[in-house]
Amino acid sequence: MHNIKYIRSNPLQFEKMMSRRGISINSSEILDIDNSIRAFQTELQVLQEKRNKASKQIGKLVSEGSDISILTKNISDYKNDLSLIDEKIKELTLNLNKLLIELPNSLDDDVPDGASEDENQLIKTWGEKPQFSFKPSDHVVIGEKLNQIDFKTGVKISGSRFVLLRGQLALLERALSSFMIETHLNDHQFEEISPPYIVKDHALFGTGQLPKFSDDLFHTTDDRWLIPTAEVPLTNIVSNEIIDKNALPLRFVANTPCFRSEAGAAGSDTRGMIRQHQFSKVEMVFITHPLRSGEELHYLVSCAEKILQQLKLPYRVMMLCSGDVGFSAKKTYDLEVWLPGQNDGKGAYREISSCSNCGDFQARRMNAKFKDKETNKIEFLHTLNGSGLAIGRTMIAILENYQQMDGSVLVPDVLIPYMRGLKKIEVKN
Numbered sequence: 001m002h003n004i005k006y007i008r009s010n011p012l013q014f015e016k017m018m019s020r021r022g023i024s025i026n027s028s029e030i031l032d033i034d035n036s037i038r039a040f041q042t043e044l045q046v047l048q049e050k051r052n053k054a055s056k057q058i059g060k061l062v063s064e065g066s067d068i069s070i071l072t073k074n075i076s077d078y079k080n081d082l083s084l085i086d087e088k089i090k091e092l093t094l095n096l097n098k099l100l101i102e103l104p105n106s107l108d109d110d111v112p113d114g115a116s117e118d119e120n121q122l123i124k125t126w127g128e129k130p131q132f133s134f135k136p137s138d139h140v141v142i143g144e145k146l147n148q149i150d151f152k153t154g155v156k157i158s159g160s161r162f163v164l165l166r167g168q169l170a171l172l173e174r175a176l177s178s179f180m181i182e183t184h185l186n187d188h189q190f191e192e193i194s195p196p197y198i199v200k201d202h203a204l205f206g207t208g209q210l211p212k213f214s215d216d217l218f219h220t221t222d223d224r225w226l227i228p229t230a231e232v233p234l235t236n237i238v239s240n241e242i243i244d245k246n247a248l249p250l251r252f253v254a255n256t257p258c259f260r261s262e263a264g265a266a267g268s269d270t271r272g273m274i275r276q277h278q279f280s281k282v283e284m285v286f287i288t289h290p291l292r293s294g295e296e297l298h299y300l301v302s303c304a305e306k307i308l309q310q311l312k313l314p315y316r317v318m319m320l321c322s323g324d325v326g327f328s329a330k331k332t333y334d335l336e337v338w339l340p341g342q343n344d345g346k347g348a349y350r351e352i353s354s355c356s357n358c359g360d361f362q363a364r365r366m367n368a369k370f371k372d373k374e375t376n377k378i379e380f381l382h383t384l385n386g387s388g389l390a391i392g393r394t395m396i397a398i399l400e401n402y403q404q405m406d407g408s409v410l411v412p413d414v415l416i417p418y419m420r421g422l423k424k425i426e427v428k429n
Contacts, residue, residue, distance in 0.1 A: 001364035002100050004034055017106040020113060020322045025103070033096045037089055044085045051078040101205075102212060105361040107322055108294075108331040114321025120334070121321065126305070127314030129338050129347070130401050138341030139399040140272040143169065145407045146427055149273070161262065161277045168425045169395070172411075173280065175418035176391050177255045180282040180307055184388060188303055190253040190284065195233035197256060198224050203236045206366030208328030208358075218259045218277075226259035230283035231385040238287050239366035242378060248370060249296060250287035253388065255280065273392050274350065280391040286384040289370065290360065293382035297357040300386045301333050304353040307389050310414045313397045314338040316349055329356035337393065341400040352393045355386030 007014045011027035018025050054075050061068045112121045130136075143149025148169040154162040165173055184190045204210040204225055209217060209232065218226040227233060234252045243250070258281050273279075284303060288296045301317065308315045320332040333356075336349035360380040363369070368381045402410040409425040416423055 001097075001361065002103060002106070003360075003364065004030075004096070004100070007031065008034060014106075018103060020107055020111075021104050021325075022115070022323060023103065030096065030099055033092055033099070037092045037096065040085050040089050040092070044082060044089065047078050047082050047085070051075055051082070054078065101365070104325075104327045105208075105330045105358060107325060108357075111325060111331055112319065112321045113323075115323040117320075117324045119321040120324055121319040123317040123319055123333065125314070125316040126309065127312065127338070129314050130340060132340070132403075132405075134405050135345040136340040136347070136400060136403060137345070138272065138339070139396040142341070142399045142403055142407070142409065143272075146409070146425060148425075151272075158277075161275065163273055163276060168419075168422065171419060171422070172395055172398070172415070172425065173391055175415050176394055177280060177282060179415055179418050180388060180391070181253060181255055183307060183310065184253045184282070184284065184303060187306065188251065190251045193230075193234055193237070193252050193254045195227075195230060195254055195256065197227050197233075197259075199227055199232055199236070200224055202366075203232050203239070206239050206368075207232050207235050207362050208365065212327060216261055218261055227256065228260045229258050229281060229385075230254040230256040231285055234283060234285035235287075235362060235383050235385065236366060238363075238368040238381060238383075241368060243287070243368075243370040243381065245289065245370050245372045248287065248289050248381075249292065252285045252287075253282065255282045255391075273396055276392060282388045282391065284386050284388045287368075288382050288384065290379065290382045293357050293359060293384060296382075296384055297331065297333070297355065300384055301335070301355045304335055304355060304386055304388045307394075308335065308337065308352070311394070311398065311412045313394075313401055315352070326354070326356060328358045328361055330359045330361065332356040335389075337397045339397060339400050341403070350393065350396075352397065353387035353389050356384060358383045358385070 007027060007030055011031060015025055015027050054071050058068050058071050061071065112119065114120065140149070146169065148166045150164040150166055154164040157164070181192060185192060198220065201210060204217070209228060217228055220226070234254055237252065238250070258279055260277060262275055262277065284300060286296050286300055315335050315337045318334045318336060320334060325332050332354055334351050335353040337352040338347060339350050340347040342348035342350065359382050362383045363380040369378050370381050371378045398412060399409050402412065404410065407427060411419050411423050411425065
C-alpha cells in the first residue's frame, strides 16, 4: 500500500515511479478522491462542533426552563448529516483503497530499468561448473533411471505437476530441509517457526498476493487459502502489532510445503520438478527498522548464498530489472543455480532463491509498526523475504551437478550426516 501523503506531495514523482513499472497512471484521479475525503472530514468536524455546542446549550436552557424544541431539532439534523457524511467518507475511502491496492511497490533508484528478465543485471558468479566426460542428463532422466522420481504415480494420485519421491530421493528431500534449517539456526541465529499452511484473506492481502493474484492460489471451500510460500504466515506474525524498536531485527525461518496453481505458466519450465503445484521451501523473513532494510537485504542474500556454497553448487546473483521485480518488492536479487542437464545437456541457470526488500509496502497493508520508546514515535516496519532455499530445485541441482556416468549421483559432503551416512544415490531395484 502506498502512502497517500507522499502522493499528495509528490504526484509527478509518483507517476514516474509507476511508469518504471510499466504502469501509466494519472495521479489527479487519486488526489481528487483524496481531496473529497479531506473536505468531507473538515465538514464532519464542523458539524460535530455545532452538535456539541447545541448539546451544551440544551442543558443550560433546561435548567432555565426555556424552550429547547428548536435546538433538539437542530441536533437531530446534525446527527443525520453526520451519518450521511460519514457514509460518503467510507465510500470514498473504499474507492481510494481500491485504486491504491492494485498498484505495485515503488522501486529503489538503483534498480535497473528493463522490460523483462533478459535485462536483469549480473552481480556475481560463484563456483566452477562441473565438467563431464559424457553428455549430462536432466533430473527427469536421472530420477527415472534411479526409479526414485515417480511422475506417473504423482499424476495418478493428484493430477499433472505433482510428483512422488521414493527411497533415497525422499531421504534427500528431508536431508536438505534439515541441513538448511540447521545452518540458518546455527550460523545466523534465526527463530524457527512452524506456521499454519492455510490462511485467511487478510494474510494474503497483507503480503500482496490478494486481490491481484488470486488466480495463482488454491482456495478452500470455507473461504481460506493454501499458502503459496511461508512468507505469508511469517510476515503476518507482526500484522496489527507495534514492535519495540529494540527487538528489531526479527529473523524468522520455516520449512513448509507451498501450493501454487501456476495459472498461465504452461510451457514455462514445466518439465519435471521445476514448476510444481506443491513443493517444499525453506523461507526466510526479516522484520527490520527502515534505516536497516537495505543492509538487511544483503545479509538475506548472503544467507541463501551460504547454502549453495556449502553444497558446492555453482550459481550467479542477478539484480532484477524494473520489469521483473515482483508486485510487493522494491528491490530483488535472484540466485540462479547452474543446471548442466538443461537445454539438452547444454546447461542453463535457473532461479533457486529470490530475495526481496519490500520496504514499508507490506507493513502498511497489514498495519505492522514499531515504537521508539525514547522518542515515543511510531512508524511502519520494513519487511524482507527470501528462499533459503527452494528444496525441489536444490534437489534438481544436486542430481544434475553430481551425476555420474553409471547413472548414480554423489551426495554432497555436507549432506552425508543427514543422509544416514549415504555417500551415493544409486538405482533402486
